Amino acid sequence: MSTVLDSKIPAGPLKDKWDNYKNTIKLVNPANKRKHTVLVVGTGLAGGSAAATLAELGYNVKSFCIQDSPRRAHSIAAQGGINAAKNYPNDGDTVWRLFYDTIKGGDYRSREANVHRLAQVSNNIIDQCVAQGVPFAREYGGLLDNRSFGGAQVSRTFYARGQTGQQLLLGAYQAMSRQIGAGNIEMLSRREMLDLVVVDGKARGIITRNLVTGEYERHFGDAVLLCTGGYGNVYYLSTNAKNSNVTAAWRCHKRGAYFANPCYTQIHPTCIPVSGDYQSKLTLMSESLRNDGRVWVPKKQGDDRHPQDIPEEDRDYYLERRYPSFGNLVPRDVASRNAKMATDEGRGVGETGLAVYLDFADSIKRLGRDVIEARYGNLFEMYERITGENPYEVPMRIFPAVHYTMGGLWVDYELQSNVPGLFVLGEANFSDHGANRLGASALMQGLADGYFVIPYTLGNYIAGNSFSAITGNEEAFNEAESAADARIQKLLSIQGTKTVTEFHRELGQIIWDQVGMSRTASGLRTAIDQVSALREEFWQNVRVPGEPTTYNKNLEFAGRVADFLELGELMARDALEREESCGGHFREEHQSAEGEAMRKDEDFTHVSAWQHTESGHVLHKENLDFENVQLTTRSYK
């Protein structure tokens, strides 16, 4: 039966909620913290910052990552920057404005209180990172530099060349490393979480598999923090790293945690286009490029002249034309949809026709090549390596690609899922970005959750609960470990004719075609049938080579693709259920005459949280109350 979820938003005016919360929570005595073990799964910005901070506070932390080192989590690949409401440029920024832009950018489908807290702690993040030695870009006077990102009319983005994610992650990794060296964090690398263990109704442990030896391990403690990132790899081709996956979150979902808004996915407008069917992943070109690059396609269909031979009057700078006030810096969902519209009209460029130009010629003329090189040199180099073309001379060819997932496990204001003791941080939760995430906000959210939110909310949970002594030999652990092993044995025993990658590609194509930039009821119904059929075939015909007891990447991937095959269907169901267009979720049935997204606030101002049951998925709703912001049609015109 469907219920209405309680988000536990604190009382009081919006700007006081977080302070009110902090003033009234229960605290754990410093001497008692070391008696509590916290399991932190994932070491990206959210997991790394949480593990370091909790260990500094005195908790006994165990940390897990699937890569060979915590420094390799995919946050490292974030390029452009991190937002904060410092207002150093004196251009009118405030906490309120950052909050408002983020709520509006998310197309009014996120929680006011969470987003306001995010904006409030944004400034602390920058302070913290500078103290750790993160080398942000600076002006000649020695002070920090800012740039602009989509969906904002102020410059509030801090950056470290095109490698901001790397530098922030290394900051968190180094803070963690200090705690590892001090013996406060036990770091377990090359481990994959295969199940959540719930004892007496509380999340108390996890089952992991050692990816080198294949051994199963039981870890237990008083809380589990899931910081395992998003599920963009359901599309096979995405900007996510190859190891990024939904398995840990999905197994929690199957143990009772609700999965919220799975259909909210972000298709990033500026990625390097697909070149062939061997393609294993897609590469993002940072949104920061839209500060100085102009997006255009030829006015005429099928104009296959070299871009330099197409004169100004035959070019359509469609973003500048349609959205004069934001121009090339419209939010990602809007930019992506417009690129799709241009290519659907037959005005795409390049060999495949599935690309648009991002042109720096005007900026190079205005600012000089040196300035452009200082701003984006490493991105231009990366582009040239991949495509063999020089973007200083020929416009970049770009096309949208899957980049981020706003949906994720449902959490309340305390970042706690509906399973007590299971907290979800960063991209893995659904909480702050609504139906579309603005650029430079993912880094902000990951670090806000880990450095500044969870230290308080976890303490409140620990201080307010009692924990029975456990040993890892409880029936729940036995059952979870045998279930994980049975799955692995089953995957290896099928020995069919199709590889894991072949299934993954097929799944990705279905989801991209039907649950991608544009969705229809009939397409979504088709997707549900196709994914369900593909899943059945997978379990009868997949071929997984090798042994369970050695390093075996195909076996790892097989387990993850199996979970994607379940998630993919839920995404389509969620998209079908949401009979409106909002943010990245565009239902063709719900658009204006000009092709802009049309929300249906009276029916859909809620979070859709899906419960997994033996007999199928049940939908629960959390109503979103807007007390401070008026819902309007999002316009960037």
Add this chain to the structure above:
Amino acid sequence: MANSMNITLKVWRQAGPDVKGGFETYQVPDANAHMSFLELLDVLNEQLIKEGNDPVEFDHDCREGICGSCGVVIDGVAHGPQKRTACCQLHMRHYRDGDTIVIEPWRAEGFPIIKDLVVDRSAFDRIIASGGYISANTGAAQDANSLPIAKADADLAMDYATCIGCGACVAACPNASASLFTAAKIAQLSLLPQGDPERKTRVKSMVDQMAEEGFGDCSNHAECEAVCPKGISISSISRMRREYVKAMTD
């Protein structure tokens, strides 16, 4: 198809850490000039799986040259022939139809082989844990702009900070030294005022830990700089040495 290529691969295969390894030769008849090097290995692996053989294991993740997961020696050069490029960003357009390519794992005492091309680089994590950080507990920071840092220093610190921890420097060094990796972190933090309070203990602990992990010393071959996918300069190593001498003599 104009872009298609037939490539011969000689790949190091080793079933586990304590097993003897050796080269195996494979044909990839349907390679393509636009593929990345790792996509070539993907194609080989799909072929091997279909034939009922075990695929070649190699570490990889972001495939954008930033996570530092991938790294193999290609025709004797760590990360292959293209300067300042991790092997995930190397593309097959740099090869010709009919080429033979030899692929080996990083070889160094500090990086034991796990399987095929996969090695254990956890020694790098232990070097960082020995002192490669600034001790600043969450919440204790002052306003970010209260500490101006000259742009030139900040930019140089950033040059060193771009290290991706892939280990190519170790693989290329005749002494299997981890000096470039260790020095890049020391140089970054010694250029920033925030790093000053711990500068002496940091350099001592990190240099000692590097030796303890079985990495050799630097004897100025500069092979590390030549293969570094981020182009980190060996000037970092002279900085590390200066810091070390200062720390020992003060």
